[in-house]
Amino acid sequence: MTEYTPAEMMITSSARALAGERVVFVGVGLPNIACNLARHTVAPDLELVYESGVFGSRPARLPLSIGDPTLVSGATLVCGMPDLFMYYLQGGRIEVAFLGAAQIDRFGNINTTVIGGRSPGFVGRYEQPKVRLPGSGGACEIAIHAQKVFVIMRLSPRGFVDQIDFCTSAGHLDGEPGGRAALGMPGAGPQLVVTDKAIFRFARDTGEMYLSSVHPGITAEEVQAQVGWPLKVADGLKTTVPPTVEELRLIREELDPEGAYTGKGE
Amino acid sequence: MKIATLHDAIADHVHDGDMLAIEGFTAFICFAAAHEIIRQGRRDLVLVRMTPDLIYDQMIAAGCARKMVFSYLGNPGVGSLHCVRRAVEKGIPRPLEVEEYSHFGMVSRYMAGAADLPFFPLRSYMGADQPKVNPHIQFVESPFEGDVVAVVPPLNPDVAIIHAQRADPSGDTQIWGLLGVQKEVAFAAKRVIVVVEEIVDESVIRSDPNRTVIPGLLVDALVHEPWGAHPSYAQGYYDRDNQFYLEWDRISRDEAETQAWLDEWVYGVEDRASYLRKLEGQDPTLQQRLAPGEALSQPVNYGIYG
Numbered sequence: 276m277t278e279y280t281p282a283e284m285m286i287t288s289s290a291r292a293l294a295g296e297r298v299v300f301v302g303v304g305l306p307n308i309a310c311n312l313a314r315h316t317v318a319p320d321l322e323l324v325y326e327s328g329v330f331g332s333r334p335a336r337l338p339l340s341i342g343d344p345t346l347v348s349g350a351t352l353v354c355g356m357p358d359l360f361m362y363y364l365q366g367g368r369i370e371v372a373f374l375g376a377a378q379i380d381r382f383g384n385i386n387t388t389v390i391g392g393r394s395p396g397f398v399g400r401y402e403q404p405k406v407r408l409p410g411s412g413g414a415c416e417i418a419i420h421a422q423k424v425f426v427i428m429r430l431s432p433r434g435f436v437d438q439i440d441f442c443t444s445a446g447h448l449d450g451e452p453g454g455r456a457a458l459g460m461p462g463a464g465p466q467l468v469v470t471d472k473a474i475f476r477f478a479r480d481t482g483e484m485y486l487s488s489v490h491p492g493i494t495a496e497e498v499q500a501q502v503g504w505p506l507k508v509a510d511g512l513k514t515t516v517p518p519t520v521e522e523l524r525l526i527r528e529e530l531d532p533e534g535a536y537t538g539k540g541e
Numbered sequence: 542m543k544i545a546t547l548h549d550a551i552a553d554h555v556h557d558g559d560m561l562a563i564e565g566f567t568a569f570i571c572f573a574a575a576h577e578i579i580r581q582g583r584r585d586l587v588l589v590r591m592t593p594d595l596i597y598d599q600m601i602a603a604g605c606a607r608k609m610v611f612s613y614l615g616n617p618g619v620g621s622l623h624c625v626r627r628a629v630e631k632g633i634p635r636p637l638e639v640e641e642y643s644h645f646g647m648v649s650r651y652m653a654g655a656a657d658l659p660f661f662p663l664r665s666y667m668g669a670d671q672p673k674v675n676p677h678i679q680f681v682e683s684p685f686e687g688d689v690v691a692v693v694p695p696l697n698p699d700v701a702i703i704h705a706q707r708a709d710p711s712g713d714t715q716i717w718g719l720l721g722v723q724k725e726v727a728f729a730a731k732r733v734i735v736v737v738e739e740i741v742d743e744s745v746i747r748s749d750p751n752r753t754v755i756p757g758l759l760v761d762a763l764v765h766e767p768w769g770a771h772p773s774y775a776q777g778y779y780d781r782d783n784q785f786y787l788e789w790d791r792i793s794r795d796e797a798e799t800q801a802w803l804d805e806w807v808y809g810v811e812d813r814a815s816y817l818r819k820l821e822g823q824d825p826t827l828q829q830r831l832a833p834g835e836a837l838s839q840p841v842n843y844g845i846y847g
Binding site for chain 2: 303304326327328329338339340341342343344347348349353354355356357360364365384388401402403404405406407408409410411412413414415416419420441442443444445448454455458459460461
């Protein structure tokens with residue numbers, strides 16, 4: 276079997292999940308490579324939309340940031356941010372969006388704002404955080420409007436917690452069926468969490484995350500040890516199909532030839 | 542409107558205690574203006590910007606700000622803003638008040654400010670905690686169908702600073718590439734400073750009016766400052782200097798090193814031209830390294846009518 280890094284596993288798993296999709300909201304780093312890989316494999320018609328206001332991007336190099344000028348040259352459309360948020364996102368044109376998370380709970384609610392704090396209580400946590408994280412960016416509304424949300428993050432006990440310190444981007448709320456619709460949230464919320472050790476999905480009726488597949492060599496017990504709540508496991512738990520030779524060739528030779536995002540195996 | 546040096550534009554239009562927005566979404570970030578503001582020792586500014594980026598990290602490290610209004614804190618593609626974090630987490634060099642939105646929330650505040658509306662509605666913040674810590678995010682019921690939407694109030698900065706590729710001597714400004722909220726902030730602000738790579742003849746602007754984003758009508762000062770956005774970029778003129786973005790991640794982790802950098806590269810140079818001379822002295826390949834090559838658009842025919 277061909278050797279691969281955890282990052283390459285995350286990229287190929289994310290790319291395969293884009294099969295048949297048409298419009299994806301892309302972040303930089305792993306999601307960017309995953310979306311470009313999908314365009315070369317399972318989703319040739321995929322249009323990449325960047326939060327910076329670029330539609331139909333064909334980046335000639337690996338973008339350094341969400342605002343890299345390489346996203347603009349050769350794109351089909353560039354717009355201001357009012358258009359991007361009002362018409363593309365709020366107007367319901369985005370099918371899939373990728374989000375990252377510092378903390379996620381069992382219902383896929385995401386924190387990227389603050390961790391911990393010096394004084395007790397919610398507001399104290401916010402005003403005097405132990406760690407000040409980036410905040411929402413567009414994630415809060417992406418989580419509301421994208422038809423589906425895919426989360427990419429590393430599996431760790433610090434990340435998969437029973438209680439997030441701040442809800443930046445709502446997932447399936449408290450799991451109550453119809454909860455999102457009742458609040459006027461058009462998108463279906465998180466559908467998939469891709470990590471370096473396993474893949475998780477969400478139960479349709481309870482909105483609760485469950486272990487869907489483990490990467491080769493990883494057990495369900497090892498995954499549970501990294502998760503801060505009693506994890507539900509799919510009947511007939513699968514092993515994730517590792518990257519193929521062709522997927523690895525595309526990643527290594529075309530999409531990230533310098534290994535900027537994919538070479539740091541653990 | 543007058544054409545001014547950056548020194549004079551800042552001296553005339555940016556005052557202690559002002560609410561200042563230097564916009565440009567991960568592009569066209571006017572570091573030249575920020576450095577001039579630091580050199581002139583402005584204090585107690587309320588810094589407004591969707592993505593504070595390295596530019597506000599540096600201004601906060603220099604002690605210019607008492608408060609920041611924003612939607613995403615990060616060194617794009619690299620990591621954290623360490624100076625902002627020191628200010629928020631530890632109060633170094635001084636405590637920093639924060640007022641936080643999502644991107645759409647900030648965009649909506651600028652639109653309300655530009656259009657003189659009392660608030661702007663958006664479908665966001667449902668199920669999220671931001672409204673619990675920011676009283677400026679409220680929900681209202683639609684008088685038409687009973688739908689509930691979030692609303693945010695207008696944002697009208699005292700001053701906006703916008704970097705662009707070119708303008709004519711009257712300040713009619715053209716931008717191509719990421720448009721961000723440059724137009725909205727220009728209409729929302731009480732005073733506007735535009736900083737450009739080139740000042741061109743009015744006929745150049747008139748040959749392509751669809752590309753004009755900001756009319757000279759709004760512009761209080763026009764500054765010609767080539768490479769004024771370095772280490773950020775100007776589409777078609779120069780690329781982002783990513784080496785510096787990576788280097789800042791290292792420098793900014795340490796308070797003393799940060800202050801030493803400000804001493805050398807901000808207080809220690811007279812203006813942007815001296816900064817560039819110093820930079821090219823250390824890195825003679827700078828212009829060549831960041832040159833983007835040429836990808837010209839096809840001209841269009843506007844037609845002659847009458």
